[in-house]
Amino acid sequence: MNKIKIIKFTFLILSTLIFTQCNKLKEKVYSSNTEDVFFQSPNDVKTALAGMYRPMQACCGGYGQAGTMILNATSDEGNGAGAWGDFHRLTFTSSSTGEIGDWWSQSYKAIAGANLIIDNQAKIEATDISAGKTVAKAAVGEAKFWRAVNYFQLVQMFGGVPLRVTQAKRADDVNIARSTVVEVYAQIIKDFKDAEQSLPTSTPAGVVSKWAASAYLAKVYLTQKDFTNSLAKSTEVLNSGAYSLDPKFKDVFDIANKNGRENIFAIQFVRVDGQGSRIDALSGWGITQADPGLYPKFSPADDRIKTTFENPLDPKSNQGKWLDPAKVSGDGAGYNFIVYRYADLVLVKAEAENELNGANDAAYKEINKIRNRALLPNLTAGLTKDQFRDSVLKERNLELALEQIRWYDLKRTGRLKSAMESIGAKWNDKFYLFPIPRTEIDASNGKLTQNPGY
Numbered sequence: 001m002n003k004i005k006i007i008k009f010t011f012l013i014l015s016t017l018i019f020t021q022c023n024k025l026k027e028k029v030y031s032s033n034t035e036d037v038f039f040q041s042p043n044d045v046k047t048a049l050a051g052m053y054r055p056m057q058a059c060c061g062g063y064g065q066a067g068t069m070i071l072n073a074t075s076d077e078g079n080g081a082g083a084w085g086d087f088h089r090l091t092f093t094s095s096s097t098g099e100i101g102d103w104w105s106q107s108y109k110a111i112a113g114a115n116l117i118i119d120n121q122a123k124i125e126a127t128d129i130s131a132g133k134t135v136a137k138a139a140v141g142e143a144k145f146w147r148a149v150n151y152f153q154l155v156q157m158f159g160g161v162p163l164r165v166t167q168a169k170r171a172d173d174v175n176i177a178r179s180t181v182v183e184v185y186a187q188i189i190k191d192f193k194d195a196e197q198s199l200p201t202s203t204p205a206g207v208v209s210k211w212a213a214s215a216y217l218a219k220v221y222l223t224q225k226d227f228t229n230s231l232a233k234s235t236e237v238l239n240s241g242a243y244s245l246d247p248k249f250k251d252v253f254d255i256a257n258k259n260g261r262e263n264i265f266a267i268q269f270v271r272v273d274g275q276g277s278r279i280d281a282l283s284g285w286g287i288t289q290a291d292p293g294l295y296p297k298f299s300p301a302d303d304r305i306k307t308t309f310e311n312p313l314d315p316k317s318n319q320g321k322w323l324d325p326a327k328v329s330g331d332g333a334g335y336n337f338i339v340y341r342y343a344d345l346v347l348v349k350a351e352a353e354n355e356l357n358g359a360n361d362a363a364y365k366e367i368n369k370i371r372n373r374a375l376l377p378n379l380t381a382g383l384t385k386d387q388f389r390d391s392v393l394k395e396r397n398l399e400l401a402l403e404q405i406r407w408y409d410l411k412r413t414g415r416l417k418s419a420m421e422s423i424g425a426k427w428n429d430k431f432y433l434f435p436i437p438r439t440e441i442d443a444s445n446g447k448l449t450q451n452p453g454y
Contacts, residue, residue: 041127042128045117045139048116048120049117049142049143052116052117053146053267055110056107058106059331060098061102063277063337066102067404069099070087070434071406071407072406073088073288074087074420074431076423077290077401077402077406078288079290079291084099088425089425090425094436094454104154104440105437105440107153111151115165116143117139117140117142118147119166121136121140122136137198141199144191145208145212148188148192149216149265151163151187155181155184155188157434158436161179162176162177163179163184176447185224192220195208195212196210196213201240206259209242212265214233215233218237218345219348221233222352223408225355230348230349234348234349243342245342246262248373250307253307253321253338255324255334258335264345266337267337268336269334271326273329274332275332276324276327276328276329276334277334277336278331279322280327281327288319289316289317289318289319290309296315301375303373304399307320321403322335322337338403344399344405346369347392350364351392359382359383367388367392379391389413393413397409416431416432430451430453433452436449
């Protein structure tokens with residue numbers, strides 16, 4: 001959750017510094033002199049941090065159109081119209097899906113921005129004699145955090161991916177082979193652990209802290225079924241007092257409450273044309289909607305229904321979590337996109353507790369926090385471990401609906417196939433992974449291999 005001023009000037013500067021993995025761009029090598037000239041002041045460090053996030057803030061980046069199309073529509077939560085219906089119908093291919101190519105390329109641009117900062121730690125330390133090492137430590141910690149976030153998403157979506165942890169400065173460094181899933185996860189955990197040690201425990205609103213890295217570790221461990229470490233990390237963060245639930249569900253998405261108490265990590269947007277979010281515009285344009293099967297899952301008494309859907313009385317309503325009545329354009333909405341929030345972490349702990357110790361009082365305590373805020377009664381007592389597991393997954397579905405999380409949850413719990421078949425999608429096991437974009441395969445000089453079935 002970095003406090004970002006999305007400025008085109010910043011992006012233009014960093015586009016000359018970052019040698020991106022994205023093969024759709026013409027390969028070009030920049031000399032290290034550019035970096036020597038650039039990293040001369042603390043403001044340069046701030047600019048580099050801002051530019052590091054910029055690719056995924058783009059209108060078609062992972063937290064805009066691409067993420068909405070890919071992750072929502074290929075689960076049982078979202079839908080799509082026209083050509084974008086290929087995601088929901090599971091008819092997309094490696095060459096017919098611009099959004100998958102956008103996600104891949106923007107992710108590697110973001111990783112390149114992080115590597116730029118990490119590789120220049122010594123120069124950053126020299127920018128301020130009195131506080132340089134402190135500034136550099138935090139900056140490198142934030143870069144490692146962001147690199148880990150991107151790789152965590154990529155490895156879940158694509159499997160083993162090219163693992164780049166330094167800048168590519170020569171043409172023959174650009175194309176590298178895919179690392180294994182095990183290798184990618186090892187780097188993710190290392191980066192988050194390094195970030196824990198480098199980031200401060202207290203930061204201004206909108207800036208990532210140590211606790212954000214710890215919260216991500218809890219989710220990474222959960223994904224790897226390392227429930228012991230997941231429970232330990234989630235408990236550590238919950239006990240820290242760094243975050244808490246907003247009093248009402250609607251408060252989480254209130255544009256006046258940006259970077260509120262529940263935000264662990266959010267992508268920052270501003271109400272400026274071309275520098276804001278376009279998620280509500282996608283619904284307004286009729287391109288994306290909630291799947292008709294989502295609405296009936298909510299009890300009429302569930303307070304979340306009023307915020308999750310734009311029209312709480314319409315089962316076919318557009319999403320209602322990201323709406324800015326004062327937006328200046330389709331790409332100019334000012335709400336942030338919350339990637340990870342406290343309620344998610346609470347349910348991570350409930351799940352890890354149940355997997356380790358069964359449906360005990362500690363597990364019930366966490367899930368009931370979420371239910372009670374939604375004005376629902378406590379979960380039925382006396383559930384078995386399997387029943388409680390199902391209840392947590394359902395609660396995550398309702399609490400985190402359309403937040404680009406459901407696909408990961410279904411895959412992690414082995415429910416993706418059955419969920420998609422339940423809404424009539426024609427399943428093939430290849431859909432446990434997305435295809436590597438054909439453009440990347442073709443431009444890799446034989447280094448990149450495709451996922452099975454594509």
